Amino acid sequence: MGQRLEIRNDDDLLHNVHSSSATNNSFNVGQPGAGMAYTFTPRTPEVMLKLGCDVHRWMVAFVGVMSHPYFAVSSATGRFRIVRVPAGTYTIKTWHEEFGERTLSVAVKPGSTARVDFTYSATGR
Numbered sequence: 001m002g003q004r005l006e007i008r009n010d011d012d013l014l015h016n017v018h019s020s021s022a023t024n025n026s027f028n029v030g031q032p033g034a035g036m037a038y039t040f041t042p043r044t045p046e047v048m049l050k051l052g053c054d055v056h057r058w059m060v061a062f063v064g065v066m067s068h069p070y071f072a073v074s075s076a077t078g079r080f081r082i083v084r085v086p087a088g089t090y091t092i093k094t095w096h097e098e099f100g101e102r103t104l105s106v107a108v109k110p111g112s113t114a115r116v117d118f119t120y121s122a123t124g125r
Contacts (some may be wrong), residue, residue, distance in 0.1 A: 005063060006053070008037045016054040025049050025065065045097055062097060085114075094118045 004079035008013050009031035018028045023044040031038065042049065042065040064071060072080040074094075087110040090118045094102045 002041065003084070004039050006037055006039045011056075014055055016053050018052055020050040020052065021046060021119050028054075047093075048097075062096075079122060092116055096120055 003061050007017050012034045014033075015031045016029070017031060017038060019026050019040075023046045023092075025040075025042045025044060025046055027038075027040055029038045042063075044065070045067045046065040048062040049065055051061045051063060070082050070085055072082050074080040085108050088109045089105060091107050092104055099120045103121070104116050104118065105118045106114050108114045
């Protein structure tokens with residue numbers, strides 16, 4: 001939250017960028033030509049803010065809007081790392097476009113690394 005998001009059209013096709021916000025992060029802008037850019041600063045935290053092109057329905061993106069620095073995007077193998085987390089007990093949540101959310105509790109001890117393992121199944125939730 002507080003960071004600007006820039007959405008650019010880099011081709012000569014008409015695009016329309018439309019956010020589907022459950023909070024107060026809605027916008028709907030046309031980008032009819034290459035080089036056009038729209039800058040948006042999200043107003044409230046949201047997991048996940050869905051962006052889509054109304055002209056090309058297969059064009060979809062998701063943006064995590066957080067009010068804190070403790071988040072990560074997993075690698076292609078599913079690994080992630082969140083650094084500089086203060087000692088304490090936390091609830092950690094993952095999100096997947098198709099399979100939804102998973103939540104676990106994790107205890108972070110001073111000067112050590114905590115490990116959590118989430119499991120998603122290809123056969124469903």
